[in-house]
Amino acid sequence: MTPACQGPPICIIGLGNALRGDDAVGLLAARRLRARIGDCARVVEAEMAGVEIVDSWADAQIVILIDAVYSGASTGSIHRYDASSGPIAGIKTARSSHSFGALEAVELARMLGMLPPTVIVFGIEVGDTAFGGPISPAVSQALDRVMDEILWEYEAVTTSAGR
């Protein structure tokens, strides 16, 4: 962070798989956000990330996670969840045989007292996640919108802190 940065330490984590079409949306958001506010926020591109994201946000007061979501809503829908005070309603965190997902890591950190005070999750409803596929137009447009939303929140936080 540069001395001119205001507000509490922020960590932005974009999750996704660059090789699976719409699933890359979180990574793409992180890349754009790094270009815009990377001097003042820690921005992490997390491919296949699981429990290790707990280490990514060490010392941050505010965490913003951006991930692909399937919920049955229309492709490109943006969901905003506040995970600061409790688990996100409706999200299942049952065990897989093999992996431990990012939102499970959030809940694990909560149990261990390792969760930053503010955790916001932006979920972008994805459509096609085929291997090697491009990002769909609907998700591409959602990427623009979610950028606006995140930057709006970021400005609100840093501006209020600077007053």
Place this chain on the structure above:
Amino acid sequence: MPEQPRDERTIKVDMIARVEGEGALRVTVKDGTVLDCELRIFEPPRFFEAFLQGRHYQEVPDLVARICGICPVAYQMSAVHALEQIFGIRVSEPLRELRRLLYCGEWIESHALHVYLLQAPDFLGYDSGIAMAKDHGPAVARGLRIKKAGNALMTLLGGRSVHPVSVQVGGFSRVPTRPELLGLRDELCWARDAAADTIRWVAGFDVPDLQPGYTCVALHPSDEYPMNEGPIVSSSGVELPATEFERHFSETQAPYSTALQCTLHGETYLVGPLARVNLNARHLSPLAAQVLSDTGISLPLRNPFHGILARGVEILYAFEEALRLIDRYEPPPMAAEPVTVRPGTGMACTEAPRGILYHRFTVDADGLIREAKIVPPTSQNQGRIEQDLRLFMPGLLHLPDDGVARGCERVIRCYDPCISCATHFLRLDLRREGRA
């Protein structure tokens, strides 16, 4: 942080994208007897066999790393060894040892995740690692720190902790300096001791009775615990080089699964930590051997639920081996051996965290891949998993269906199979016929 105006609604998010596959189990029981048991596995490596055709050999390590987010190094190691066989490359000893060090990082990461967050909850009576963390916070925190130490090895050697990018045919794109490696030493020493505590912890778990009588299969080098080299051996007396793999191991397509099932001379067999420990115990590092011996649990391990113990032993081994390799490290004269392309076919097996991983490549005179074959550990264990389920399930049938499903998941989890990153990995289709 301000709330934006937004209609309140609850959305059921069944899964986040990036589902690697899914597993489903179909069981038919009649009068308390298991008639059929079919484990359906979706298996991404098969896509890559076609995907790799026409690619340049230099792209292969980065491409195969994408097959699995948990064990990318294994795919890279089997690939580079197969390709180096074609090109007649033998890497220098420091490069060989760096590859071993990288593999230590992967074993630690993979095993620590499985022991602490995926399988320990089964033994301690929790539905998830998250629920377990509420009552066993210090243990889970220990597991996370152990895993982080493995991540640090992967990041230093591989360039990043997931999907490493430094592995090349012939060596690495960059090798670490001695100070960089020594910088990890203190944390690795802590983690070594924590790994010993891990073995003591899991050795105290109550283990269900299940003694299937396995044929174990693993690599078996003459002078070290297996990772990248050595002939393939079995507890039934088979010994063969990786080049002979396809003459003895055969894959068949089960109609209910996209994964091929692999057998050795027509019989199911076991690969992975338990098989490795059983076949290579004499090459365990001193502390790993001692702590295992102190548990009073004797080898060979015959119960699949002792897989968690074998993983614990291998975590400790990997830390001791990593420290040994770091202490003797001198940077190699070249980060990678020179490569002269020549056409041919090469085969290699290395020890992925879940067991032997076989690769065969055919390369043309331009260095392009003409054919690729990949046999992952999960398809090799699939037949064993089904047989274990047949043995274990009769003791579960008095339970309602969800209890049967949980019991079956416990068995399947012993193998840590690559079947799913979905929230509920097992869809159970239980057909009860007759009185059962």
